[in-house]
Amino acid sequence: MTRENNKKTVNVLVVGTGGQGVITASEILSDVAMRSGFDAKKSEIHGMSQRGGVVTSHVRYSENVASPIIMEGEADILLSFELSETVRWLHFLRPSGRVITSLQKIIPPAVYAGMGSYPEEAQTVIKQRTTDPIFVDALPMAEKLGNPRLVNTILLGIASAMLDLPVDEWKAVIAERVPANFKELNLVAFDKGRDIG
Amino acid sequence: MKKQILSGNEAVALGAFQAGVKVASAYPGTPSTEILQNFATYKDVYAEWAPNEKVALEVAIGSAMTGVRTLFTTKHVGLNVAADPLMTLAYTGIPGGLLIVCADDPGMHSSQNEQDNRFYAKFAKIPMLEPSDSQEALEMVEEGLLLSEKYDCPTMLRMTTRVCHSKSIVQIDAGNQAAVPVAEGFKRDLKKFVMIPAFAKLRHPLVLEREEKLEHVTETTAVNRIEWNDKKIGIITCGIAYQYVKEIMPDASILKLGMTFPLPKKKIKEFADKVERLFVVEELEPYIEDEIRIMGLAVEGKIFFPKLDELSPDIVATGFAKAGVLPYDLPPVQEKAPGGSMPRPPLLCAGCPHRGLLYSLNKMKAIVHGDIGCSTLSVLPPLQSIDTTLCMGASISMAHGTAKAMAIAGLEDKRPVFAAIGDSTFFHSGITSLMDVIYNKGNVNVLIMDNRITAMTGGQQNPGTGRTLQMEETYAVDILEIVRALGCKRVREIDPFDLEGTIAALKEEVAYDGPSVLVTKRPCVQLFRRDPQAVRTVDSDGCLGCKRCLKLGCPSISQGDIIPDDADKKERRYSNIDATTCYGCALCEQVCTSNAIVYVPQ
Known part of the structure; x- marks a missing residue:
């Protein structure tokens, strides 16, 4: 017998490195879930994250959510801002879970200090372990649209195509949360992402 | 009524405002910091950053003595600093509601230890409430203040990182303004507030009487509730662990404890008698479990659920599986993907003013007593510049001890002894340590890293910045003046972006026989960054690939x-x-011996 809660709650694990926008993305997602009538919880650890360390944010929604943390092997979506971070958290996905990952690589100085090496085979590993992963060159895409910070909205657009949340709520929350002069651009980026998803 | 998704910290701030709290004092500390930052944004309240937690609690006590509802917030280790006023406050009591919000950090996400502060409530014999999510955090603020007022003692609201920083939905009733008792002002009451031995002897019995009264409260309060279900398994739990238990064991009976001092012994007994197997799931110490054992009841807890680290749904599931009561199969262990273990530790930022000093210290081959703050990030390669980090302010006093011991014991050691401490940490508790060095004729070289802010907790104002919590202008304490006033006349400022000058200054102080202070004065790059900067680039004709610049541990290189x-x-x-x-910052340009790093004109 398997865990019943397992199937009821939607679990999205958002990962990346400090300063990339992981927290903002998970704020938007949990807000959309709440406005769509769900109970929503999210959990992350702040503190050290600002300084280039690993950042993860757990978002869960359903009729009734207890734990704010996702169990290993139960994430429906792994939404990643950085390729090696996708590999680090791959074990959180359920067998049917999907990967959405930016192809951006951020090599930590620890590697140059000889403390480890960057997983050059990341894409292969992700393909072996998951079905239909979405690799997106989000940073150049965002820069082409006019601002590197749009990576966030592009990735959320892709995720939105896989989640059963009303598109109007997505757009409303994004429009509220970004600076007024970037509103239109963000909505374009969101649609670009949604097309990919 | 409106729904909003709030963190536990935001919920406490809102709860305090709605409950009519007027005064709040704290020292910043993860995971508690955002409570005061949020509270300070409300109208008609007074909130302040105090230089340390002892001061903050004493401010709160003085406030509550007038009958005004008051808030003191701290991280777990901060309550050690405030333990002195706390223990006697438990004797005196206060007429105004006083809530002590204590944020523990199981798992040490941002702390030097993972002590379980529930023992402080038991130690001081004050009521303790533990929320499991943001809604409870909001509601327990008023509940705590009412208990405080009714039983003439502070109430502790014990949070943990996962409750402070997780967000969950809170029902907000904007018109919900609590009935706040009228503050009657400060009233002289010598036998209550002057704790000379003769009067303290009169107060101690009252503490014991209060504990008895609270024992009745805890039996009837709605926050200690039984959720009856299948009686084969009964689980007593509190805080975030309750959420994990609900997630993992949805069919078990649960005694959910929202008030964990005093514990409701009758209710526990009643619950225990009706279930076949009794478990306790709690983070860190077996605080509840031990009490149940003393009651003579059969209980299982820490045998299945670790004392180390924070709990998680996975750990709770594994524990119940070990106990043989998990009603379904444990999901197969998820193997980590190959290549997923590359270390990515947090780092000093590009342009961090600490880097120049810490790099120089590494070159000095010195013994460096470090302190709490961003500079601890330099412990890892390549900087590896500090030898110790213990608690706030300890760098200077430990360096003094090391130097004195080496001298008196005749230990042969050519390494100079340094203490490296940040500005906010110096104000917190470094000043008294430096006083000790000077008073006792010590010989320590002290480095005060003045980055004009309390940086590690996200950039809070402090007595040296010239701004209050609300960003009002105020007197900026002059570090050089303080140092001189303590009797250390050898003190000067240096620029940590000037590597040659910094290393020369360190060598000079080592050569000088006597105590000295160097202040590296440069603002935190995170908070004061102004673009565009004098960006450097590598000239590929000159670069030899020698890696000298990489030794700076700069995230940009x-x-x-x-x-x-x-x-x-x-x-x-x-x-x-x-x-x-x-x-x-040009440090890389300075360490490059082949002139391959150059300035790019904008």
Whole structure:
């Protein structure tokens, strides 16, 4: 017998490195879930994250959510801002879970200090372990649209195509949360992402 | 009624405002910091950053003595600093509601230890409430203040990182303004507030009487509730662990404890009698479990659920599986993907003013007593510049002890002894340590890293910044003046972006026989960054791939392409500077011996 809660709650694990926008993305997602009538919880650890360390944010929604943390092997979506971070958290996905990952690589100085090496085979590993992963060159895409910070909205657009949340709520929350002069651009980026998803 | 998704910290701030709290004092500390930051945004309240937690609690006590509802917030280790006023406050009591919000950090996400502060409530014999989510955090603020007022003692609201920083939905009733008792002002009451031995002897019995009264409260309060279900398994739990238990064991009976001092012994007994097997799931110490054992009841807890680290749904599931009561199969262990273990530790930022000093210390081969703050990030390679970190302010006093011991015991050691401490930490508790050094004729070289802010907790004002919590202008304490007033006349400012000057200054102080203070004065790059900066770049004609610049541990510097070389030598790569993150501190330019790092005019 398997865990019943397992199937009821939607679990999205958002990962990346400090300063990339992981927290903002998970704020938007949990807000959309709440406005769509769900109970929503999210959990992350702040503190050290600002300084280039690993950042993860757990978002869960359903009729009734207890734990704010996702169990290993139960994430429906792994939404990643950085390729090696996708590999680090791959074990959180359920067998049917999907990967959405930016192809951006951020090599930590620890590697140059000889403390480890960057997983050059990341894409292969992700393909072996998951079905239909979405690799997106989000940073150049965002820069082409006019601002590197749009990576966030592009990735959320892709995720939105896989989640059963009303598109109007997505757009409303994004429009509220970004600076007024970037509103239109963000909505374009969101649609670009949604097309990919 | 409106729904909003709030963190536990935001919920406490809102709860305090709605409950009519007027005064709040704290020292910043993860995971508690955002409570005061949020509270300070409400109208008609007074909130302040105190230089340390002892001061903050004493401010709160003085406030509550007038009958005004008051808030004191702290991280777990901060309550150690405030333990002195706390223990006697438990004797005196206060007429105004006083809530002590204590944020523990199981798992040490941002702390030097993971002590379980529930023992402080038991130690001081004050009521303790523990929320499991943001809604409860909000509601327990008023509940705590009412208990405080009714039983003439502070109430402790014990949170943990996962409750402070997780967000969950809160029902907000904007019109919900609590009935706040009228503050009657300060009233002289010598036998209550002057704790000379004769009067304290009169107060101690009252503490015991109060504990008895609270024992009745805890039996009837709605926050200690039984959720009856299948009686084969009964689980007593509190705080975030309750959420994990609900997630993992939805069919078990649960005694959910929202008030964990005193514990409701009758209710526990009643619950225990009706279930076949009794478990306790709690983070850190077996605080509840031990009490139940003393009651003579059969209980299982820490045998299945670790005392180390924070709990998680996975750990709770594993514990119940070990106990043989998990009603379904444990999901197969998820193997981590190959290549997923590359370390990515947090780092000093590009342009961090600490880097120049810490790099120089590494070159000095010194014994460096470090302190709490961002500079602890330099413990890892390549900087590896500190030898110790213990608690706030300890660097200077420990350096003094090391130097004195080496001298009196005749220990042969050529390494100079340094203490390195930040500005906010110096104000917190470094000043008294430096006083000790001077008073007792110590010989320590003290380095005060003045980055004009309390940086590690996200950038809070402090007595040296000239701004209050609300960003009002105020007197900025002058570190040099303080140091001189303590009797240390050898003190000066240096620029940590000038590497040669910094190393020369360190050597000079080592050569000087006597105590000295160097202040590295440069603002925190995170909070004061102004673009555009004098960005540096690598000239590939000059770069030899020697990696000297990489020894700075700067996140903007990486390795790029292989340097073409026909000779049969070791592979060398060009250094690369990321123009979007480079701040232009020019440390790399100074360490480069082949002049390959150059300034890019905008």
